[in-house]
Amino acid sequence: MRPLFLFAGLILAASPALAAPDWRQAREYDVLLSSFDIQPTPMTFKAGEPLRLRLINNSTEAHSFSAGGFFGAGEIRTRERAIVKGGAVQVGPGETREILIVPAAGRYSARCGNLFHRIMGMSARIVVE
Numbered sequence: 001m002r003p004l005f006l007f008a009g010l011i012l013a014a015s016p017a018l019a020a021p022d023w024r025q026a027r028e029y030d031v032l033l034s035s036f037d038i039q040p041t042p043m044t045f046k047a048g049e050p051l052r053l054r055l056i057n058n059s060t061e062a063h064s065f066s067a068g069g070f071f072g073a074g075e076i077r078t079r080e081r082a083i084v085k086g087g088a089v090q091v092g093p094g095e096t097r098e099i100l101i102v103p104a105a106g107r108y109s110a111r112c113g114n115l116f117h118r119i120m121g122m123s124a125r126i127v128v129e
C-alpha cells in the first residue's frame with residue numbers, strides 16, 4: 001500500500017492544475033454600478049490569475065452584475081458560489097459585493113439584469129486573455 005500512496009503524492013505535487021488558487025494573491029478590481037452604467041468597460045483580466053472582483057453600487061437603486069458566461073467559465077471561490085445566482089450577483093443600493101474568481105480565457109458580456117437599466121446603458125465587456 002505504501003508505494004501507492006507515495007506515487008499518488010508525487011502526482012498531486014506535480015500537477016499545478018490541482019493546486020488550490022492562492023486567493024491572498026488575488027488582484028483587486030473595482031467595478032462601479034451606477035444608474036445606468038457599468039464601469040470600466042472593457043474589463044481586462046489575465047486568465048488563470050486569481051481576481052477579487054469588487055462590485056460597488058453607489059446608486060440609490062438595486063442593480064445586478066449579470067455575467068453568466070464569465071462566472072460559468074471561471075472558478076469561483078467556494079464561499080462566494082452561493083452569491084452568484086443564475087449567473088448574476090445582486091447588489092443593493094449602497095452595497096458592495098466581493099467575488100473571488102479565477103477567470104478563464106474568453107470574451108464575455110456583463111449587464112444589469114433589469115431590462116430597462118440595460119437599455120439605458122448598463123452593459124460592459126469582459127476580456128480575459
Ligand SMILES: [Cu+2]
Nearest residue numbers: 063112114117
Ligand atoms: Cu440596474
